[in-house]
Amino acid sequence: MSIAITNISKKFGDFVALDNVNLSLPTGEITALLGPSGSGKTTLLRIIAGLEGADAGAISLFGEDASRQPTKDRHVGFVFQHYALFKHMSVFDNVAFGLKIRPRRTRPSKAVIRDKVYHLLQMVQLESMANRLPTELSGGQKQRVALARALAVEPKVLLLDEPFGALDAKVRQELRRWLRFLHDEIHLTSVFVTHDQEEALEVSDNIVILNHGKVEQIGSPEEVYDHPANPFVYGFLGNVNLFRARLDRGVLNLDQHEKQTGGVDFFVRPQDVALSLTNDDGKGVEAKIKAYRVLGGRVRVELQTLVGGKEIEADIEKKQWQAIRDADREPVYLLFRDAKIYTAADRTWSDYVI
Amino acid sequence: MRTAKLNREPRWLKPTLMTVALTFLAVFIFLPVYTIFHEALAAGVFAYFGYFRDPEIFSAIKLTLLTALICVPVNTFFGVLTAWCVTKFEFRGKNVLITMIEIPFAISPVIAGLLFIFLFGSFGWVGSWLIEHNLKIVFAVPGIVLATAFVTFPFVARELIPLMQELGKDDEEAAMTLGAGGLQTFFRVTLPNIKWGLLYGVILTNARAIGEFGAVAVVSGLIRGVTTTMPLYIEILYNEYMFSAAFAVASLLTLLALVTLTVKAILERFIAAQRKIKN
Amino acid sequence: MSKPKKSQLPGFGLTLGLSLSYMSLLIFIPLTALILYAAKLPAADFWEIIVDERVKSAFKISFLSTFYAAAVNFFLGLIIAWVLVRYQFFGKRIIDALIDLPFAIPTAVAGISLSTIFSSQGIMGKILGVFGIDISFSRAGIVVALIFIGLPFVVRTVQPVIEELDAELEEAAASLGANFYQIFVKVLFPSLLPSLLTGFALAFARGLGEYGAIIFISSNMPYQTEIVPLLIVKKLAQFNYAGASAIGVTMLVCAFVLLLLINVLQVYAKRRRKI
Secondary structure (H helix, E strand, C coil): CCEEEEEEEEEECCEEEEEEEEEEECCCCEEEEECCCCCCHHHHHHHHHCCCCCCEEEEEECCEECCCCCHHHCCEEEECCCCCCCCCCCHHHHHHHHHHCCCCCCCCCHHHHHHHHHHHHHHCCCHHHCCCCHHHCCHHHHHHHHHHHHHHCCCCEEEEECCCCCCCHHHHHHHHHHHHHHHHHHCCEEEEEECCHHHHHHHCCEEEEEECCEEEEEECHHHHHHCCCCHHHHHHCCCCEEEEEEEECCEEECCCCCCCCCCEEEEECHHHEEEECCCCCCCCEEEEEEEEEEECCEEEEEEEECCCCCEEEEEEEHHHHHHHHHHCCCCEEEEECCEEEEECCCCEEEEECC | CHHHHHHHCCCCHHHHHHHHHHHHHHHHHHHHHHHHHHHHCCCCHHHHHHHCCCHHHHHHHHHHHHHHHHHHHHHHHHHHHHHHHHHHCCCCCHHHHHHHHCHHHHCCHHHHHHHHHHHHCCCCHHHHHHHHCCCCCCCCHHHHHHHHHHHHCHHHHHHHHHHHHHHCCHHHHHHHHCCCCHHHHHHHHHHHHHHHHHHHHHHHHHHHHHHCCHHHHHHHCCCCCCCCCHHHHHHHHHHCCCHHHHHHHHHHHHHHHHHHHHHHHHHHHHHHHHHHHHC | CCCCCCCCCCCHHHHHHHHHHHHHHHHHHHHHHHHHHHHCCCHHHHHHHHHCHHHHHHHHHHHHHHHHHHHHHHHHHHHHHHHHHHCCCCCHHHHHHHCCHHHHCCHHHHHHHHHHHHCCCCHHHHHHHHCCCCCCCCHHHHHHHHHHHHHHHHHHHHHHHHHHCCHHHHHHHHHCCCCHHHHHHHHHHHHHHHHHHHHHHHHHHHHHHCCHHHHHHCCCCCCCCCCHHHHHHHHHHCCCHHHHHHHHHHHHHHHHHHHHHHHHHHHHHHHHHHC
16 A cells, blocks of 8 residues: 555644545555545645644655654655646746756766656656746646656656646646646556546546545445445435435335435436336336437436426436427436435445336 | 716815815925925025034935945845846745845834844844954944845845746746856846946935934944934934024035935836836 | 654654744743743733823823734725726736835835935925924824835735726626625625725724834824834833833733634635635
């Protein structure tokens, strides 16, 4: 394990940013710290870097206790959300900074520094920009300089704080793929903070979901998406229909109010809701279409069940939607292909499949 | 936008306000500056340069420069330390400390001088100790330096604090993650960011250090040729009805003031440009 | 003061320690020396010094002259700031830079110059003499010197606020049918008032302690044109340390009250500007 976090707690005044967090992050993988704002993810990243001191707990990096080490001795690369490039230095000087400031006996020669900086700039595809000032770069370019600068000191761990947060959608897409690609080349242990579940699912090997300063779940993207530990994780990773219903001997009964006893919580992702014009096996739920929105190749349909009046969102293919629209028949039938039932009492999940 | 605004203003407003403002500035800014040079040169250019052959003027200039030479670097150093401390860290009592920095501006220069009279005067234990060891602080050069340091302390800190607050801590944190130590971070990252603001503070410190009158008047004791700074010597000459000589010394200080204003105006533009880059 | 919680940057102990030590040596210890000396005076003696006729009239002269000067600056400062922000004219940049002259020029230099201009032989003295006004050596002279000293304070606090005034505010008012006077009185002036008051208070605080610019233009006559700082200097010259310390501490209290007031005003002005 490259990063071990034990019993870390941190308060800002009365606000609990981290509450007894325990984590081990595997070597050579990208881990995403995912959570809503205020969940403590950035604070955790800053504590790993030593930019913030924890109130309690310990951090060890590669088996060595780093809790009392100052940032400069921790050998972490840090990429800041707003890049924090040194405005008065050229791109070259920014990347070379960490090497140039070393004490004379460990400082590489000028030629070595030069080669190294150009190698890194080549890697981030900015070798032609070496003499520019940060103000002359676009957001995506700045972010890549920040990354090259962090990598120049050959850190043992790379930490990235909302690395794509300040970029527009298209650049963000590109940089995400590129970061993943880069990681597959250099296999540096990396941790990045994000509030965007899609980003976490796409880039990382490993996701840590935080909420209110606590770890909700740790796992691979597939694990946390398919087997969320609790309703928060389920809701946070992608859209989900949540409604309260009853199971009468295995048959779904929607005639159940929020406050009535005996109900269970159903979770169904919109893409697991199928629409049908017929109700062949009698298991479909009658619903009427309230609205729809065509999103490129897919269609988001808002429906309401006739029994119980539950609002359900379905995400279906355009072709299927066209068939349903052309038929122009009401009601339609909903089929839940993969629904999960959460029992709060014993915190367990069970599947409900039609 | 501008024209729309002009359209709405009554027609007489601009000429009236311009006349009032410019007349007022003519009387209170241009006339005083003009008068200083006019009076200094009243007896001719030859006489003007003649005044500066007076050894007492020479020693007044020397003492003024010595005072500035000590106060400016010392206050710059501590001003930067104070600004670093209040902008990079959160601690209890911070706002009180920031207010305390303003104290020398809030109190009368005469009181500033008075403080040192009471600290080092012959009636306290500090004063008796000084007399025992034959050390003179008030009515001597050290007193002048101390009083000047007191009144000029806030300039650097109060210029840097808002600037450094605005710039934030990101750059310093980035430098640290790249392995830079405290001094390296300050000299390579912080200083380039704040250099214009710092220079601005230094310029103002210097102007005040050279021109301070009230505080220095109280602690000087006016020993001619020993504890008279340029402003004090102006008073002496003026009270002895040597007006042209007084204005000749004043003209030097006025020139310095005009240079200060010019540099200040240029620096303000640099600082504004740097702020824009940040945002 | 406790240890820093939010930042791990280096140098907290060192910078705080050195700053506090320096400020203690330079500011706090001397302040304590004056206050301790005054505190040793019996309360009755202290009171007697303060309620002395000459001292009372000096305080009255100081406060009144400073108030008049700050009031003049309140209006003229607003006009000058307005002209500098809203109008374009030849030489504007130079004039803008020269507004700070009273900050940059030594007070003694300003003092002898103003005194010459307003003396009966000076340019302004002659002009005002036509109207039968004699400023030099009168209380009006003190006010003139204080107007000069206080001028930049109001201009420099109001100027940025006028610059930031949202054009949309005026346009909105105009679109609702307001004329210029209504816009000024109901929209502009209220948004400028906090900064005007701050500038007024700054000019007042500075003026109350001013010495160098005044003593040359004023006749410095007890009961008539003698300001408090001058009275302190005179007491010192007579080795009347008890008198100097009592008056000094009283002035100190005034200064601290003003400092507090200015802080409150600045917080208020800042909050108003954010909205």
